[in-house]
Amino acid sequence: MSNVEMMQVIIGLCFLLLCLFSLSQQCGCPAQFTQQIFCNSQLVVKARIESSTSDQSYTFYEISVIKFYDGEDEYKRLSNKTTLWTPKESAACGPVVFETGSKYILTVSVYDGIMSHNLCGLQVKFLHASKTLLAGLSGEYKKNCQCKIPYKFKKTNGRKSQNQCGKPPIKCSRETVCATDAIGQCSWQNC
Numbered sequence: 001m002s003n004v005e006m007m008q009v010i011i012g013l014c015f016l017l018l019c020l021f022s023l024s025q026q027c028g029c030p031a032q033f034t035q036q037i038f039c040n041s042q043l044v045v046k047a048r049i050e051s052s053t054s055d056q057s058y059t060f061y062e063i064s065v066i067k068f069y070d071g072e073d074e075y076k077r078l079s080n081k082t083t084l085w086t087p088k089e090s091a092a093c094g095p096v097v098f099e100t101g102s103k104y105i106l107t108v109s110v111y112d113g114i115m116s117h118n119l120c121g122l123q124v125k126f127l128h129a130s131k132t133l134l135a136g137l138s139g140e141y142k143k144n145c146q147c148k149i150p151y152k153f154k155k156t157n158g159r160k161s162q163n164q165c166g167k168p169p170i171k172c173s174r175e176t177v178c179a180t181d182a183i184g185q186c187s188w189q190n191c
């Protein structure tokens with residue numbers, strides 16, 4: 001190998017390492033289906049964005065909750081019921097950009113009495129919510145949280161258990177409900 005070729009190999013390796021490093025700095029969301037996100041959330045609401053402020057690391061949205069899809073009791077226990085913390089950094093799965101005055105469907109994480117949200121959560125402008133999503137939110141997701149959906153990064157060993165949905169048919173959306181069917185097996189509904 002000539003010196004020039006050697007240099008090229010070294011540069012190539014450095015580039016690869018740089019790529020791997022920057023990948024590890026990126027946001028990776030394990031759940032890709034809305035039902036998973038819903039079932040993993042303590043609080044799911046429809047809320048209006050009233051205003052926002054920010055510091056170096058967070059944008060704080062002042063929100064007013066209009067409707068609860070899940071977690072009303074959790075909400076009642078919050079010490080701060082109006083401020084939603086969202087990260088600015090992409091490595092922390094931000095930035096979350098909301099339009100002031102608009103209504104959104106949001107999943108919220110509760111930690112130490114405060115509400116937080118990042119891009120791994122659900123954020124849908126209410127005006128753009130699909131029928132499938134609204135049906136899911138109005139009870140179908142919650143009713144079927146016992147039906148498991150494989151995480152994006154999880155290797156499946158081909159075996160599918162009774163209480164687990166497999167890979168969805170191509171025409172299913174990420175909002176499709178995974179529910180128990182007539183023979184007691186979890187399966188994707190209506191798609």
Ligand SMILES: *[C@@H]1O[C@H](CO)[C@@H](O)[C@H](O)[C@H]1NC(C)=O
Pocket residue numbers: 060079080081082083
């Ligand atoms: C909620 O938290 C925000 C940001 O820390 C603060 O500005 C606001 O005053 C708090 N509100 C209440 C009711 O505690």
